[in-house]
Amino acid sequence: MPILSGAMSVRRFRVVGALPENWRDVFRERLEEHAFKDNPIEVGKEEREGWVQIHNLLENSFEDFDKWLYNDLILLSLRVDKKTLPAKLLKATLEKEYANWCELNGRKRCPKDVREEIKDRIESQWLKRALPRVATTDLCLNLKDNYVILHSLSDSAADRVRKRFYATFGLRMVPYGPLDAFPSAETRQDLLDTVPARLGEADLEVR
Numbered sequence: 001m002p003i004l005s006g007a008m009s010v011r012r013f014r015v016v017g018a019l020p021e022n023w024r025d026v027f028r029e030r031l032e033e034h035a036f037k038d039n040p041i042e043v044g045k046e047e048r049e050g051w052v053q054i055h056n057l058l059e060n061s062f063e064d065f066d067k068w069l070y071n072d073l074i075l076l077s078l079r080v081d082k083k084t085l086p087a088k089l090l091k092a093t094l095e096k097e098y099a100n101w102c103e104l105n106g107r108k109r110c111p112k113d114v115r116e117e118i119k120d121r122i123e124s125q126w127l128k129r130a131l132p133r134v135a136t137t138d139l140c141l142n143l144k145d146n147y148v149i150l151h152s153l154s155d156s157a158a159d160r161v162r163k164r165f166y167a168t169f170g171l172r173m174v175p176y177g178p179l180d181a182f183p184s185a186e187t188r189q190d191l192l193d194t195v196p197a198r199l200g201e202a203d204l205e206v207r
Contacts, residue, residue, distance in 0.1 A: 009153055013162075015146040017171035024065065027074070027169065031062040034168045036079045045127065049080040049164065057136050072144040078161050081132035085123065094119055137161055148173050 020026045036050030037060070053059040053067050054075040062068055068075055097118045098110040110118075138151040139161060148165070150158060150173075162173045 009151075011150045011153060011158060012176035013148040013150065013173035014176055015141065015148055015171050016174050017169075019143065020170070024069065027069075028062050028065065030168045031068070031076075034164065035060040035062060036081075045083055045085075045123075047080055047082045048132075049078060049160070051164070051168070052077050052079045052136070054138055057134065072142060074141040074143065075138070076141070077136045077138045078164055080135045080137075080160070083127050083130050083132045085126050085130065090122070090126070093122060097122065139165075147176065 031051055034051055036052050037048070050060065051062070053062070054077045055067065057077060057079050059067070060079075094115075098115060101110050101114060101118065102108065135157075137157050137160075140149040142148070150161060152158060152161075165171065165173055
């Protein structure tokens with residue numbers, strides 16, 4: 001839970017959209033719907049993702065408000081699991097299996113359909129024993145001031161969170177720019193309309 005442990009590098013996003021009526025109950029229901037589902041043993045190489053509690057990535061229930069809602073703040077973590085196999089070891093194992101098949105069947109080459117069957121069988125066996133690679137991205141949603149703090153500088157992680165965030169809450173996360181530091185729309189527009197003076201036209205005092 002890096003977002004709770006002190007100094008960190010984060011990205012900030014504006015939240016665009018209106019909160020639904022009875023948003024506490026609505027958000028709890030949507031979080032339950034989009035929560036991370038425990039991996040079955042038979043899971044393959046596809047990625048699996050969903051929300052978990054920020055305090056523990058194994059906790060995927062949001063029934064208890066006290067574990068994710070703190071006054072005007074919502075603390076969550078997006079968990080992504082993916083099983084991978086060691087490429088070099090898999091390749092060597094498959095080549096050995098192909099050679100064994102050729103020796104048993106008196107063939108010089110292993111047919112394509114047989115190679116595919118052997119590969120599927122080996123991968124399935126290995127994936128059942130493999131543990132997934134787990135990644136989490138923490139976020140803090142400030143409902144009062146309408147912004148999100150995301151504990152990641154990765155564009156791909158941010159895109160994944162933004163899609164899941166919109167699917168869950170119906171709210172959009174918009175990247176926070178320098179002009180967003182000015183609360184007045186008039187001030188922001190004045191800055192956009194300002195043309196910087198060229199060096200030759202500026203009043204410079206040389207000392």
